[in-house]
Amino acid sequence: MTTEHATDKTQIKRGRKRASYDIELAKAIIDDSLLCHIGQHLNGQTIVTPTCHWRDGDRLYWHGHIKARNVVGSDEQEVCINISQLDGLVLARSAFHHSVNYRSVTLFGKVQLVTDPEEKLIQLKKFIDKVSPHRWETLRPIHDKELMITSVAWIAIDEFSVKMRNAGVNDDEEDLNWPVWAGVMPIESQFLAPVVEKDCTNQTIPPTRPQALIGGKYKKES
């Protein structure tokens, strides 16, 4: 792992060997996740808002009601966003060496709002197609009013850090014979069998379903 793109903000001090500034790795973690946490400081108050995100090239996008705080008043505002996947429990022989396996990206940036309606549509299509590929074309087209009350925001993916742990137990040499089970309990998110709407006129489950989207793998319904 390299540290070539670290800045004052993103230089990892605690746990440097878990750090990376590889943008492809950051993008992979972003794409594997649907949920980000947006931190802002608004009117003297720190707030953290869980929000769905998507990506287009080197930009991280999200949306909300034009009055939602994670988009309104955030234009040109600096935010800190974290995206984390919890991949497992690490159960050591010593309490101290317990840990979790994870993939995590932290981004800093100034929020920009998409003002062009055409560009808003293009981005919302990317969002829909992220959760279910090729779905956009099959949907009832968006009404102007719907588009008008929706804000789409983004930050550049240029000031970021990746921190990951993907390993076994790290106990001290002298504890290796301690007689307790030690190991990793991997965690995975999965989609369960889809629940169709009662009044749905089309019973064909979307042929392409999200797979790696939530850090987990596609699970066939039984």
Added chain:
Amino acid sequence: MTTEHATDKTQIKRGRKRASYDIELAKAIIDDSLLCHIGQHLNGQTIVTPTCHWRDGDRLYWHGHIKARNVVGSDEQEVCINISQLDGLVLARSAFHHSVNYRSVTLFGKVQLVTDPEEKLIQLKKFIDKVSPHRWETLRPIHDKELMITSVAWIAIDEFSVKMRNAGVNDDEEDLNWPVWAGVMPIESQFLAPVVEKDCTNQTIPPTRPQALIGGKYKKES
């Protein structure tokens, strides 16, 4: 759902019908989760730190290195913490009505640090036993040095809000016949088969394993 304990900070404006201020519900979501996102404003910079948490009564706890930013300098500092579980994708007939099902708690509070070493031990035991019940007693006891470099922090669970969505698709009446599949794709986190350490002298998988801990259900290894 009631709004009897909302404050200026926690009054939900967007999506009031999804709001609750029921502390038992908040505690259940907290206990079902291992991962929280801590928002702070430190030296003019907003930061969001993913961190493991546990609960004791009406307090939310976390830990870190004495120099970690989510514990150091945060004594008596105001933080905003969000804990979210993503429970499903909601695929509507219209792009606009797409959504996700979720359970989410936002908490505000002044950070307190546990200074008494005895109390620190009590809390770290609760942490370990959260991820694997009754494990603490079986572990190599903590060294003083380990305890000295560890900070345990907490906030009171008294200024919080719960927001949840647990429902089907909410399409407009006139779109119900639109010929596309509509429904919910539930998401669940699960533990996969444990991976024991190669040099482990005890091959007995911990008899009591975390179950609802990650918002998912216990999955038998095959």
